[in-house]
Amino acid sequence: MIKRVVDFFGDQAFAVRRRQLFYVSLAIIVIADFLVSREHAEYLWDRIPGWSALYGFGSCVLLIFVSKFLGHKCGLMRREDYYD
Amino acid sequence: MTDFVHPAALFILGAVPIPFLPGKIRKAYLVVIPALALLAVLSIQPGNYGAMRFIGQEILIARVDRLSIVFATVFTIMALIGTVYALHVTRAGEHVAAFVYVGSALGVVFAGDYLTLYVFWEAMAVASAYLVFAQGGGPAIRAGFRYLMVHITGGVVLLGGIVLQGFGTGSLLFGPFEGQMGPAALLILASFMLNAAVPPLNAWLTDAYPEATVTGAVFMSAFTTKTAVYVLARAFPGTELLVWFGTAMALYGVVYAVLENDCRRLLAYHIVSQVGYMVAGIGIGTEMAVNGAASHAFAHILYKGLLFMGAGAVIYVTGRRKLTELGGLYKSMPITVALYMIGAFAISAFPFFSGFVTKSMVIAAAGQEHRALVVLALTMASSGTFLHTGLKLPYYMFFGTDRGLPAHEPPRNMLIAMAMAAVLCIAIGVYPQPLYALLPYPVDFEPYTGVHITESLGLLMFTALGFVLFLRALDPEATISIDTDWFYRMGARRFMWFAEKPLAYWEQAVSSVSETIALPLMHGLARVGLRIDVNGVDGIVNGVARSILRGGGALRRLQTGVVNHYALAMIAGLIGATAVFAVVWQ
Structure with missing residues (x-):
């Protein structure tokens, strides 16, 4: 059972099915976010349905590119033998 | 007893x-x-x-x-x-x-x-x-x-x-x-x-x-x-400094994790990031925040142990630790993959996993204290956590390019230990009440609200979307990253260079000066001294000694022991004295 689940995420044969499932789940999450009650919203953004999805995507992209910028342009990443 | x-x-x-x-x-x-x-x-x-x-x-x-x-x-x-x-x-x-x-x-x-x-x-x-x-x-x-x-x-x-x-x-x-x-x-x-x-x-x-x-x-x-988190919670709850250090730390670990190629070092950077939540919680210092820090430490130890066990199993089996050298292991290590992923879901705070019921307590405590910036930063770090521990690391370690590594599941005891941690990660997530009952203060927090579940899933799954779209940008690179250990690693090297180069040159120069100039000078002075000593001082001393000897000999001759001679000498002395007396008193 475990092997079949793991294979589903690894095998190229399931790539299309995987992608479909992924996009459907994204859609369901955003729709669900519109339906839940938001009575105890603390901040402005808490009242915006879909905010967390947007923030998650933005954070992810920001983290990837800011980190890589720091690594490549600001000299944080060095050759493996740097300290040798 | x-x-x-x-x-x-x-x-x-x-x-x-x-x-x-x-x-x-x-x-x-x-x-x-x-x-x-x-x-x-x-x-x-x-x-x-x-x-x-x-x-x-x-x-x-x-x-x-x-x-x-x-x-x-x-x-x-x-x-x-x-x-x-x-x-x-x-x-x-x-x-x-x-x-x-x-x-x-x-x-x-x-x-x-x-x-x-x-x-x-x-x-x-x-x-x-x-x-x-x-x-x-x-x-x-x-x-x-x-x-x-x-x-x-x-x-x-x-x-x-x-x-x-x-x-x-x-x-x-x-x-x-x-x-x-x-x-x-x-x-x-x-x-x-x-x-x-x-x-x-x-x-x-x-x-x-x-x-x-x-x-x-x-x-x-x-x-x-985590002992450090405990002592901070004991001695410094409510210290404002810790809120900002903790928040910065949560993002710091995540940024470095993007750059990292070594699988366990990537996980280590996520320890830094996760401990950031706890440090921030202690800094906020309210009952809910300290509860959040303690419960997050509890959950963290178990899921981080599980993740280290998963990465350790890969290293144990393949002997490799760099993401650029790993890949395609899911076929031969499916149980390890599944157990590792439970740890990954737990650290990423997916609903029904342990991180969901503990991490959110820290963030909610920050929200209650109206610390919007802290809430946003910690939420961003959550996205980064899933990006690396839940997506990047397993993708490049277990899936990704198949490197054709000969691999198999690790020894049974390793799998049992991972399963024990995995069961607890899920148990805490599904049924957090026993953990909440253990916390230092009474818990008034319900993690399973509709909006919390959809928001968490939205954050995490759209992070996954970013990962899928920008996968190539995340490809691991065979590099190491410079962190603050640079200061003492390079500092030690500079010190050694200083000891081996300028200090050694100075020492060399001092000894060569002493050998080429000071020593011959000293030798010369010593020789002159010796000559003066032998010819001058000794000569004078010897001369004086000889004169005394001679004088002694002459005096000895005077002492004849004959009374007539002494009487004669006394008379001569008397005459001499009278003569002197007469002349001086004239």
Whole structure:
């Protein structure tokens, strides 16, 4: 059972099915976010349905590119033998 | 029958017989000790134990309260899991070191005074350093020495703070600092922050943990930073500084994790990030925030142990640790993949996994205190956590490019240990009430609200979308990253260069000056001195001596012993004297 689940995420044969499932789940999450009650919203953004999805995507992209910028342009990443 | 068995004593004294026990008996013994310790912690009653006086100071070996019980419980659970994971290891030294390490961590958690705390604090550093040295080979030995030197420095800072505290207040009892922070409090805070790996004092962790043995790193991931979280929660709740350090730390670890190629170093950067939530929670200092920090430490130890066990299993089986050299292992290690992913879902705070019910408590506490920036930063760090631990690391380690590595599942004891941690990660997530009941303050927090579930899933799954779209940008690169260890690694190199070059040149120059100029000059002066001595001084002395001898001889001739001669001389003298008298008085 475990092997079949793991294979589903690894095998190229399931790539299309995987992608479909992924996009459907994204859609369901955003729709669900519109339906839940938001009575105890603390901040402005808490009242915006879909905010967390947007923030998650933005954070992810920001983290990837800011980190890589720091690594490549600001000299944080060095050759493996740097300290040798 | 005493009413209190110190769990630290079980581990530290229990470590003594390990080298003398044969094969299977040793394995059974190794499991029995943590199990007994767990029983001891579960049956422990709050109170003060082992109060005495030592060198004029009040000592309290064990102060048991709700905060120490939370940490002691998860420490002993993790010790049991880590020991099962390490059962196949035949070298007794590693087991002994692990037991002393766990015992010392428990000693810190129960310590009621600073002296007891200090002794166990140092023992932890030494015992854990052994787990790095045990790996053997140049990089591990060097990393081990760096680790030890950083911790010994931290220990000296702590001792300085303790001494100042003792002189300042007259008491060494370990408790919360109040009022304005003086030098004693600042030194103690600095040493605690060093052990919590708060940047810029974080590099010892990410430097040493990936170099430790496969089983040793599992222990290390659990104890040092979390004992530091405990002591911070005990001594410095509500310290504003910690809110900002903690928040920055949560993002710091995530940024470095993007750059990292070594699988365990990537996980180590996520320890830094996750401990950031706890440090921030302690800094906020409300009951809910401290509860959040303690419960997150509890959950973190289990899922981080699980992740280190998963990465360790890959290293154990393949002998490789770089993401650029790994890939395609899911076919041969499906159970490891599944168990690792449970840890990944837990750290990422997916609903029904442990991180969901603990991390959100810290963020909610920040929200209650109207700290919008902290909420946003910690939420962003959550996205980064899933990006690396849940997506990047498993993708490049288990899926991605198939490197055709010969692999198989790790030994059964490793899988059992991983399964134990995985079960707890899910159990806490599904049914958090027992954990909440263990926390220092009453819990008024419900993680499973509709909006919290959809928001968490939205955050995480759209992070996954970013990952899918920008996968190529995340491809690991065969590099290392410069962290604050640069200062002491390069600083040490500069120092050695200074010692070997300018200092050695100066020394050379001084000795050549002395050899070419000073020494001949001295020789010449000595020769002149000798000549003066031989020809001048000696000549004079000899001449004087000869003259005295001659004078003596002449005088001797005068002394003839004949009375007539003496009478004659007296008369001559009388005449002479009369003559002088006559002339002078004229």
